[in-house]
Amino acid sequence: MQFVVFIFLYPLIWLISILPFRVLYIFSDLIYIIVYYIIGYRRKIVRSNIALALPNLSQKEQLSIEKKSYRHLCDMFLEMVKTMSISEREIEERFVFTNLELYQNLEKEQKSIALLVAHYASYEWIISMNRHIKFEGFAIYKRIANRYFDKLVRDIRSKFKATLITTKETIPTIQENVIKGHLGVYGFASDQSPQLHKTYHWTSFMGIETPVHTGAEMLAKKFDMNVIFLRVKKVKRGYYEATFELLCDNPQTVPDYEISDEFLRRVEKQIHEAPEFYLWTHKRWKHKINSKRRKN
Structure with a gap:
């Protein structure tokens, strides 16, 4: 059955990937109407998240962010689909790294x-950084249930020489690379909610006490990795700027959870600047702990 679904949808995905960007965004506007107004995909979750995170905004302002977030x-x-056919020149123009020297x-x-990195703006096109680095780039992701679509996503994200590894493969991969003396850069999207039985730290994120992923910090400490944050800004439709920020160059000397907390502070700053580009779904x-809010 998985194969049947894949075979049915793959031609459509391929056709979408070869559309010019101007036509692609017209198609996106149509999908927005279907996803938001007809299907109502996760609309209750999005509305609840925005109300929790941005309680100082009026309902009208929250609704505006909600709709803009679905368009984005x-x-x-x-x-992401367009990545199948996008040229190196085109992605260089559309996803610009402002300070590669860092x-x-x-x-x-x-x-x-x-x-x-955060699930903010374009986290899909971060893979293009592999054209500018010497280390092998590893992108950590959650496996898709349909194995054919999982392979398709792996192929798309691997186009610019990114190596995809699942969350379960992360520690064994890093350990093997350390033994071999193989240097790498490991991409962690650490702003989502962990499973409670895997939670080691709670902190305030957007004023709400919540569990946070600390795996990136703990692995950086264990294997003495430099830690950086990539701030992505949406300049206009289809165009982004990405800026590297050093979080820590000696993680073993930093008290536990400070790096994770600082990462979330920077994500918060992005969200407050333009909340419509965050993944609210x-x-x-x-x-959360009784919806407890941080006191200013």
């Missing part, structure tokens, strides 16, 4: 790197 979500999904200077230290605050 549809754009980003089609941009990253490249860290490579000279001959230490692996933990790259922390995940149940980010499904485990």
Whole structure:
């Protein structure tokens, strides 16, 4: 059955991937109408998340962010599909790294790197950084249930020489690379909610006490990796700027959870600047302590 679904949808996906961007975004506008108004995909979750995270905004302002976030979500999904056919020149123009020298200077230290990113703006096109680095780039992702679509996503995200590894493969892969003396940069999207039985730390995120992923920090400490944050800004439709920010170059000397907390502070800053570009569809605050809010 999985194969039948894949065979049925793959031609459509391929046709979408070869559309010119101008036509692609017209198609995105149509998908937005279907996803938001007709299907109502996760609309209750999005509305609840925005109300929790941005309680100072009026209902009208929250609704505006909600609709804009769905438009961006549809754009980003089609941009991921477009990666199948996008040229190197085109992605260089559309996803610009503003300070590659910061990253490249860290490579000279001959230490692996933990790259922390948020589900914000375009996290799909971050893979294009592999054209500018010497270390092998590893993108950590959650496996898709349909194995044919899982392979398709792996192929799309691997186009620019990114190596995809699942969450379960992360520790064995890093350990093997350390033994072999193989340096890498490991991409962690650490702003989503962990499973409670895997939770080691709670902190305030958007003013809500919630469990957070600390795996990137703990692995950076264990294997002495430099830790950087990649801030992505949406300049206009289909165009992004990405800026590297050093979080820590000696993680073993930093008290536990400080790196994870600082990462979330920077994600918060992005969200407050332009909340419509955050991925609100995940149940980010499904485990919270009495909706407790941080006091200013």
